[in-house]
Amino acid sequence: MSDDRAGTTGDAAAGETADSRLASRLRELARRTGRRYSAGHDRPLGGYLASMAGFGAYTAAWATAVRLRGTPVPDRPQPWDVVLTSVATFRLSRLLSKASVTSPLRAPFTRYVGPQGPAELHEEADPKGGKDAVGELVTCPFCTSVWVVSTLTAGQLLWPRATRTAMGALTALAGADALQLAYGALVSRTTGDD
CATH class of the missing domain: 1.20.5 (Single alpha-helices involved in coiled-coils or other helix-helix interfaces)
Known part of the structure; x- marks a missing residue:
């Protein structure tokens, strides 16, 4: 034995x-x-791989929730929903990745460099402690928008009224931002301030 x-x-x-x-x-x-x-x-390929795995798990969780709820997925998105989602994604991505007010969310993974545009910051990923990939993700509006559009799309399937209301608010905010910038440029041109 x-x-x-x-x-x-x-x-x-x-x-x-x-x-x-x-x-x-x-x-x-x-x-x-x-x-x-x-x-x-110095490219954080391992961090990028972990980000992709995290995104895969995130979208799989949303897909599972949609399936368990039995929500029918439309054959194709309505054009208005595409426009609304695009503008809302743009605004929320910039809010999360660039706005001064959301910098505490990015601070553990980034370092402050300086201001960048109206009410926005320029930050760089912190290369220490494996934070570089997350730092790049949270400071890049293009990268953040992938997560935001996935969330808004799932939200439209699970909670359509609430999600469209939130997207409408984000779209209105984007419109207000454009008007603020246009007004500032107009005032600057008429007063001669550059």
Whole structure:
């Protein structure tokens, strides 16, 4: 009986060794791929991979919620919904990734560089502690918009009235911002202030 146990233990040790060798090979392959891809620049490929996995899990959770609720998915989006979603996504993405007031949400992953446009900030990703990929995500309105549009799309399927009301408010805010900028430019031109 002790021989059987010894054989089982030996098989487990051999399996762990094979697993650790495979893991080691995969890590080395990832390092070589990262070095070749980055061309001497510091690119957080592991962080990007984690972001993609997180986004996949996030959208899978929304899809599961929509399916469990039994909400029918339309054959195609209505043109007005596309316009409303586009403008709302633009405004909410800029609010989350650039606005001064939301900087406390970005601060753990970024560092302040200076002002950038009306009521917006220029921040850079913090390269320390693996925060660079998250810092890039939260300071990039293009990156943030992927998450925002997914959330708004799921919201339209699960809570259409509330989501369209929120999107209407964000669209009105974008319109108000455009009017503020146009007014500021007009005043500046008529008073000669540049």
